[in-house]
Amino acid sequence: MNLLGQRWQTFIARRHPPASGSLALVHKRIYIVPTRRGLGLGLLLLISLVGAINYQLSLGFFFTFLLAGIAHSALLRTYAALLGLEIAARPAEAVFAGEAAQFPLALSEKKGRERTGITLLSPDGSATRCDVPQRGEARAAIAVAAPRRGRLTLPRSRIECRAPTGWFVAWSYLTLVSECLVYPRPEANPPPLPFGARSGGGGLQAGQGDDDFAGLREYHPGDAPSRIAWRQAARTDTLLAKTFQSPLASQVLLDWEMLAGLDTEARLSRLAAWILRAEAEGHRYALVIPGFSRPLDHGAAHRAACLAALALFPAEGSGA
Structure with missing residues (x-):
């Protein structure tokens, strides 16, 4: 000029x-x-x-x-x-x-x-x-x-x-x-969501439970009699077992440390993509990044708070 x-x-x-x-x-x-x-x-x-x-x-x-x-x-x-x-x-x-x-x-x-x-x-x-x-x-x-x-x-x-x-x-x-x-710009093709929730020791706990009916599968020896679908067995002469899913299986923990192989901006980009996917699919999710922690929740306010934390995260090398 x-x-x-x-x-x-x-x-x-x-x-x-x-x-x-x-x-x-x-x-x-x-x-x-x-x-x-x-x-x-x-x-x-x-x-x-x-x-x-x-x-x-x-x-x-x-x-x-x-x-x-x-x-x-x-x-x-x-x-x-x-x-x-x-x-x-x-x-x-x-x-x-x-x-x-x-x-x-x-x-x-x-x-x-x-x-x-x-x-x-x-x-x-x-x-x-x-x-x-x-x-x-x-x-x-x-x-x-x-x-x-x-x-x-x-x-x-x-x-x-x-x-x-x-x-x-x-x-x-x-x-x-x-x-x-x-x-942050969401990652174009992020990996699948990391389903699970915090266990008592602070780690991840995933998967099956006795809360929500999830479907039927083939009978395996050792399945409890209460898990056998007797009505279907009477109609088809085939033993089927009921499967159930715990709410923990639909809970997502988005933890900064699980992306240790990526740089700062790549981590933020993937976390943003996971937040959008979890919200779109109706999952409850938690976010844990340095200096910020948000418990399991979902909804517009939760989404905005998590994305805002990613947006304001200090840039790499800023010394903040």
Whole structure:
């Protein structure tokens, strides 16, 4: 960045400090310049004025000053579209690394006039257009790429208006304090879930029990008579044994230490994938990572808490 660009950025940072919650666009925050159409209009006015002076055409003067008055009115209308507009940041939903975070904003109008052609520009150049009704509110969002896990803050963005003629563009900068949580990118093809639960000694305990009926299997010598499916045996003349499954078989322990062969980011990626799979399949799961432990549970709140812990886990080599 050249010296002029650095000075401009310093000026913008000083003139537009970060604002918590909401901000109102006042005079010193709004800038306006002609667009290419506006410059073309200015050139036309200059040529018309020179021609009217050269040929002493009263109609030429009338046309020139009439068009200049219309342009001045358009300039004021474009500027007024932003003046007094209030913008507030709303909570952003968490996303996974590699996705685009959406930072929702609420645009409020309290001056009693409709604001049309309002455009929000994200740092990558994508635009979102909205109209704000009289004494009403409009919702819009700024999309920001989220390449890495952790906390993503809303960067300085731009709001502008070119209505009603497109001859001028009025703009301001949005420096709202807003954060979005970025979860680790889930592993594409993770291994099967590590079913089991903690035993009394802190290890894993898996599998069979006497709680839930799981199906039938062939009879093996030594099976208890109470396990034999007598009704099926009477109909088919084949001895079958009932099988049962303990709730422990549907409990998942996601332990950091069981992934010792992977680096930090690979562990987080696999744990995120396992959390999503366990939640989708309705299993109760626990998460144990350095500095964080979550007991067996399931549901949206449990899922969010576990993924948030993975998102905020210190990066490898950070010394945290």
